[in-house]
Amino acid sequence: MTIRPRAWAASFVARVTAFFCAAIGTAAAAFWPIYGDASFVLMAVVAILAGAALAILGARFRWSSPILLAATLLVYLLIGVPLAVPSQTRFGLVPTLEGFKDLILGTALGWKQLLTIALPVGSYQALLVPAFAVIFASSVVGLTIALRSKRGPLAVLVPVVVFVIGLLLGPREAAPAVVLALALFVVVLSWLSWERWYRRRESIRELSQPTAATSDATAGAERIGGLRTALSAVVILGLAIGVGGAAAVTADPARERTVLRDAIEQPFDPRDYPSPLSSLRKYHQAGVADSTMLTATGLPAGARIRLAALDTYDGVVFSVGTPQLASASGSFTRLPTAIQRDVPARGAEKTIEIDVVGYEGIWMPSVGLLSTVNFTGDSGNLRDSFFYNAPGNTAVVVGGLERGDAYSVDTVVIGDLAPETWSQLTPGTAVVPTATSVPDELTVALDGWVREAETPGERLAAMLSRLATEGYVSHGGPEEPFSRSGHGADRIEELLTAPRMIGDEEQYAVTAALMARAIGFPSRVVFGFAPDGDGVTRIVGSDVSAWIEVDTAQQGWVSIDPTPPAREIPDEQPEDPAQVARPQSPVPPPLVEQNTRPDQIPLDSEQEDEAGQDPLMAILLAAVAVLGVIALIVLIVLSPFLLIGAAKMRRRYLRQRAASSALRISGAWQEFEDMVLDYGYEPPASATRSEVAETVGGIQPLVLASVADRAVFAPETADDDEVRQVWLAVDELGAGLAHTRTRWQRVKAVMSLRSLGGYRVKGLFARERRLP
Known part of the structure; x- marks a missing residue:
């Protein structure tokens, strides 16, 4: 230079x-x-x-x-x-x-x-x-x-x-x-x-x-x-x-912009590990129940130690996160500095020291709303392996904690809500993944329990009250009534339909979380320990527990323990005696004597029509034959037009039944574009959806173009109701285009080949469509 x-x-x-x-x-x-x-x-x-x-x-x-x-x-x-x-x-x-x-x-x-x-x-x-x-x-x-x-x-x-x-x-x-x-x-x-x-x-x-x-x-x-x-x-x-x-x-964008951290591979994926809730019964086994898992110094009385917050239910397990790692619960990041939090009215700032004794696992025990964490001992490796999920207040150490690890946390400890305040709660606005494979018996039971309640808070209180009064706690130990572990849909169905409602924290937390969602409260299951003590606390295996958190408009996420209080389980009542059936008579019924007269003509025999054929019937048959020939000629003449119509109907059928909602919405827009071409509009070459809408004119085509763009390019997935609304809008736009045309112009549009110009015949027989 x-x-x-x-x-x-x-x-x-x-x-x-x-x-x-x-x-x-x-x-x-x-x-x-x-x-x-x-x-x-x-x-x-x-x-x-x-x-x-x-x-x-x-x-x-x-x-x-x-x-x-x-x-x-x-x-x-x-x-x-x-x-x-x-x-x-x-x-x-x-x-x-x-x-x-x-x-x-x-x-x-x-x-x-x-x-x-x-x-x-x-x-x-x-x-x-x-x-x-x-x-x-x-x-x-x-x-x-x-x-x-x-x-x-x-x-x-x-x-x-x-x-x-x-x-x-x-x-x-x-x-x-x-x-x-x-x-x-x-x-x-x-x-x-x-x-x-x-x-x-x-x-x-x-x-x-x-x-x-x-x-x-x-x-x-x-x-x-x-x-x-x-x-x-x-x-x-x-x-x-x-x-x-x-x-x-x-024109402020309605969603967050896309940045590189959305595309980078996350260093920790919770879906690579089994759901911690499935291991609850392990802590009640002999030799583990009385063993020291952790020691906590400065733990307030009644405070719980949380391991994981689970918000995704698929009918088998409650887990952390969804296949989209950008979801609130599934995205874990390193925590370099303190999280600045406003202390809630019910919270208190505490510093708690935790020593790992017998506990092992990647889920790091923490308390309340974590602000900072300071590791002792081998702090370099632990600090570099520490990841945190702020929405779920969940921490992990990749590689796992082991005996001798120690750390202190600065946190905000929030106490549980009093039961008398549950009826005053209203649902919050948090977004949680939609639960799938929820048993129908859960909805039936919930409907019977909350039928007389009016507000969501009253329904929540009524549901928790029925669980507390009708449920019994058993971990399936040697001296306890049988209680099957797990929290899949079949186990929840068994809990709600058995003569005695018997389960433990695993089943009651899952049932309460799913019922809270049905009422309208965003909810999640929290797995951890619930020790009794203050100051220096020894946490043993039997202190393991599970509870729920619901999002409220008044105080955000609040903890609720849905497990019934421990009490004696009554003996199972015998089932209703079965009715005794009368013994069948050993004498066989009399045989029905069949009429086998030799002069009877079999039903399937062919009889000649002795009478001559009716002349009127002959004329009618001849007329039908002539009309059939004429119809065949007309069908041959009209076959090209019928094929065009069949091709368009087949194309519409494929678009409406595409593999995903985004493809179905994109297909709806393509259907509208084809209508535009068939009615004689001339959009620019390689036109965008907005340009096509501007060619037609009006607000409704622009709205449809915006909806289609959002469905194709936005990270959110459209639901079936939105797909149905888009197709209804396309039909209304098509009716509007036809209303301004004469009958002959409408026929010409139906028979037009313009929209089929770039459409492959092979595509008419494809099983699914792809986005262009």
Whole structure:
């Protein structure tokens, strides 16, 4: 590269540097939701200034590309550790060998770690390295292009790239994106306007003669050109800000944007592990029930230790998460910093120390709403293996906990709701996966229990009251009545239909959670321990328990224990005696004597019609034969048109019975597009759905196009009711198109081949359709 003509004037360098630093600083602000800490601000400012200084020195002394690259790498190593890995420095400035290692590894691998951790991350470990690398390198490259390239204005693309990278690495919520985009647009447009004015002024100076008259004319032309450029820039900026702001307010997207953390493979998938609820009976086995699992210091009286929150039921088990790992319960991330929580009215901030004794597993025991966790002992490996799910307040340690592990948690402990307040609750707005294969007996029993209740809270209280009064607890031990383990649909059906309702926390929690959902409360099952004690508490295997949490409009998720109180189980009542059937008579019934007269004519014999054929019948048969011939000729003539109609009916049939709801909605839109073509409309080539709708005109086609786009491209899955509504809308639009046409035009549309022009005959016999 060479320095741009007349570029090395102090005013030019200062202004270009100012514009570039403003642009790259605005773009770097897109990283703020990722870090949310003052360390990021310091890192970004120093990285931009250091990169700008290198670019200016390279332009001033005409460094070649290898020299500039070597200088950039040297400065990157010198300032990278104090800025991006501050925990690996001495006295906050001197890098260590471990710091250089983290800087180099973070440059290559830090981006993936950044996408699999809860935000904001602050200065946790070496996660500042990706942002530092992007900002520093972009500052050097961008300002070098602006000062030394003949196409200097192309440098505005560098801040735009930094801005996009920040958004892609950031969270799904796009709160500051619109404001930052407008601010970056203002800076970039101001920079380009100034560049245009500067090049115009330089061109005028080169063309002008060095006389006094021409100098005055040149100065006047420069002033007029500069004023015109400034006014144009102000007008364009005003229009851009006004239109962009109005569009952002009126057309705010209804869903979160798609970012890279949606596509990255999650480091922990709870579906790879069995449901912890299925292991409840294991803790009641001999040798385990009295064994110490954990010791907890500072545990309040009545507080429960939670292991896992389960919200997905498939008729076999209650599990964590769904096949879509982005779901609230299935997405686990690392927890680098404390979660800032508002202490609920019923909650208290506590610090609880937990020591692992006999417990083993990946599900980490915790209490309440976790804020921070501090591991002791082998804290490095445990910290790196720790993942947390904030919506479910569930923590895991990949690789599992074992004897000797210890940690402390800062948490907000919330007590259970008093039973007398249950009837005052109303359902919340949390979203949980839809339960499948729920036994019909559960709905029948619930209907009988809550028939007289009016509000959802009263129904919830009535349901829990019936479980408490009619249920008995048995873990199936040697001295207990038989109680089968498991919580599949067959076991829940058995619990509700047996003469005696006998089960344990596993069955009662699942039954109560499913009934709460039927009432309208979002619910989930929580598996953990429910010890009795205060202060230093020894948790044994028999303290294992399961309870439910329901989401309420008043207090969010609240814990409810649906297990009946322990009491003596009555003996099973004998079944009603069966009615004794009368013995059958040993005398066989008399045989029915059949009439076998020799002169009787068999029913299947053929008899000749002695009477002659009726003339009227002959005429009718002849007429039917003639009409049949005529109908055959007409059918042959009309067969092409009938085939067209049959092809369209078959096409509609395939679209309505596609494999998924998205395919059925897409098929409904394709049906509408075919109607548009058959009625003579001329959409543009390769038209989008919105363009096709605009060709037809009206609001309803635009609405249908929007619904179809959302069904095809949105991550949510449309339900059957939405599919049915879309097909009804298509039929209404078709009726509207036909209403404005004559009868002959309607017939021509039905027989039109336009919509079949790109449709393969082989596709008419396919079993399923694919999205185009």
